[in-house]
Amino acid sequence: MTSSSSHGHRPRAQVDIDLDAIRHNLTLLGARAPGSEVMAVVKADAYGHGALPVARAAVEAGASWLGTCSLGEALGLRAAGITTRLFSWLDTPDTDFAPGIEAGIDLAASSLGELRRIADAAKAGTRARVHLKIDTGLSRNGCPPSAWAALVEAAAAEPRVEVVAIWSHLACADEPGHPSIDLQAKRFADAYDTARAAGLDPIRHLANSAALLTRPDLHFDVVRPGIAVYGLNPVPQPEDLRPAMTFRSSVALVKRIEAGESVSYGHTWTAARDTNLALVPAGYADGVPRSLSGRMDVLLGGQRRPVAGRICMDQLVVDCGDYAPAVGDEVVLFGAGAHGEPTAREWADELGTIDYEIVTSMYRPRVRRRYLGDRS
């Protein structure tokens, strides 16, 4: 799955993943939660960065857990040789948990039904490792507090299950000081007391990236950073995180047009003066949102230059003025921002979304992925 960097040709569209940045971010996050183990969240193909290379880099930099959403994602990592503790938390009722239990993958239960399905999948003589989830106020998955005592009591009485942890997830950790955070923390403490009263002795985990960075009192035994692993900062304060993903293409064709000529479908852009255009073979099928037409720049020849007219399925056009790019010149669509290029955050702000969605949508068959700093 690792695209080799030995291809000599210029990419149409390429995503570079800097594994040194991933390791740097993990080291920083580990240092910020010194008393806790770190579970690097690599769901959704590591937020579009590639689950296996990111998992390896995260483990190299000290992650002792990896988190996935689906069991399939966790099994894929096991099959590829990842021996680190894996936790997978959201599957459908028809999921067969038996392969996960055999592979030593920790599973989540939010209800008696889920607990039973997991217990039933454990082969005689084996125990499934389960993390019981309490809904402390996100109202997504997790067991409501009213049903919690019954869940922990059933889990404590179930010999085919080992209760490893209780856990929950925060709704507003990226808004430090939001009153829901303390309320969720209080409910989490109550849920822990109830679990202890039922005879359990679980570890606890609650903190996503934002809580890891802003709420040391909520780190507990394991922290679960996702977005910060990829170098994107979810909190208002600046942090020394390094975005790992750079989206590049290159100039495929250069031409000069006269003032008054228009560019791309619908002729939404007309040259006000004679100008040089650079054609870039990356479009919305490659992850450049069409709704950024007329609203984005690229870095080309050391400067930001605007995209002219509509972004097409396979290509876009850059207005270069009197600057004359050469065919083959590199074009950066977004990156860490260190050289003046746009960032995923900038795209997200322009589109009214979050940078999570930008990077996660970059896993596309036509986009080549290249890993920098690969030690495997």
Ligand SMILES: *Cc1c(COP(=O)(O)O)cnc(C)c1O
């Ligand atoms: C995605 C996810 C995380 C990571 O959240 P970030 O905001 O990316 O740090 C942690 N825990 C759970 C349950 C998640 O679904």
